[in-house]
Amino acid sequence: MVFVQETKIQNPYDGLYEKIWLKESVQGRAVKSKGRAGGLLCIWQEGFFKVKEVISHKHYLLLIGIARGIRTKMGFGNVYASNDEEERNVVWHELSQIIADGDISWVLGGDFKSVRNEEKRIGRGEVNRTATSFDHFINEVGLIDLSLAGSKFTWCNNKEEPAFNKLDRFLIDADLLEMDETMIQRCLPISISDHNPIIIGPGKVCWGPKPFKFFNRWMEEESFNVVMKDYWINKRRENEERKGFGGS
Template identity: 40%
Template sequence: MHTSILSWNIRGIRKREKIRAVNQLISSQHPKVILLQETKLEVINGKLVKRLWNLDRAQFSFSPFFGSAGGLLSIWDPDWIQVSQIIVKPRILAIIGFMGVNKLLGGILNVYGPSIDLEKKDFLEEVSSIIKDSGIAWCLGGDWNLFIDPSENIGFSLNQAMIDLFKNFIFEASLLDLSLVGGCFTWCNNRDPPTFVRLDRFLITANFDLAFPNLMQTVLNKSISDHNAICIQSDHLNWGPKPFRFFNHWYNEKGFDNFVISTVKNIKHRNSGVGI
């Protein structure tokens, strides 16, 4: 069964052209869930959701904006996820329920990370407190206002402490960061000279990856926002066994070297009866 989840920092959704852009994106991508950040709305009703997604049975939840920015909106097809719990916080909006044809118990978490460095540690700890030890599959998407590698940035000041903070969060939460297809960056300041950064991404747990085969994370063409929309999707086609994925942060795991050595020895012994 085709699975597609969209995420887009729309930078305000009051204007007619923004609503039209979201509607066109949904029409072209056919998502099961869409996550919007920076709606800049305090109240969202069914009439607006209908204009965004022309699906009579679409359901939604939102977190109102704070200050002069923010605001999250998650919309979903109840035929794909039957939501039983919703968690609403200023920068986090989570829906939990049974997903897909296999009715996997999982959560879709919509995030809008703070731009102020001093607030980022508390934000990531709050996200971790929601997903940690929950025992369910998770897909986390949105504008993190963080990146994990200097190569994901051109022209933006580097803060290695923030890079390490985000990488450690991903590692400690046992999240998978899929490669981005279709581009390297998701935000541009549209100035001369321009700054490019990958601020938007999906992160998933291993059981979510296993439940939905052939997952791919894609950056979509830039539209009316200074952020690109991103999409994580899989399709029903069987491409054969999934390729082995290796993540660099595994090197930091205690005992990793010994585990690899012992595993190779065991495989060699089983195949040939001779140790290394």
């Protein structure tokens, strides 16, 4: 399943989806752009998803149906939020009502035009107010904003005074995480757009070495030396056996 925002396509034509996704049988849905602004596109493999219902709006494209390998009804939402805060809050309210209505596992992805904390922003912009309304939306719909691997930011203004923000993300249903706890979202290198592409799927992320903690009071315990000696003896035995020396 692929989400594309700001396509600037006013009249989706026959064969558009196959032209974008070559050499596979695909289906798609689109929201027309308004002049040269906006436009949304969803494309998926025929065998992956069977769409039952489509809800379209200039700021979102929602697909409800059956996905391969998932027992519950699935909802996929391609979101391209407004730059206007009031209009954006209206979209959050509409999406909350739609998601709350029905037993559907949702995946929302796209450009939400919202930064959740100061660590995800460099440059000008106001975080607190927009973060509050966006956080309220996420909590209300019960979706999870996974940690982003590959980069802290997903957008750059490419100006002399650069600004970096994390505007793009996937929000997923907790039930999907229970099916696959390795689910992550990853930021890919930037290309012709000022936004980085993001992919979501199973995988492992190296967040760096695990921190080692040692409390000095442990050495005051009578059993400390015994525990440490037993540990190193067992560790040495494991290393010797791994190398094929056997030993005791």
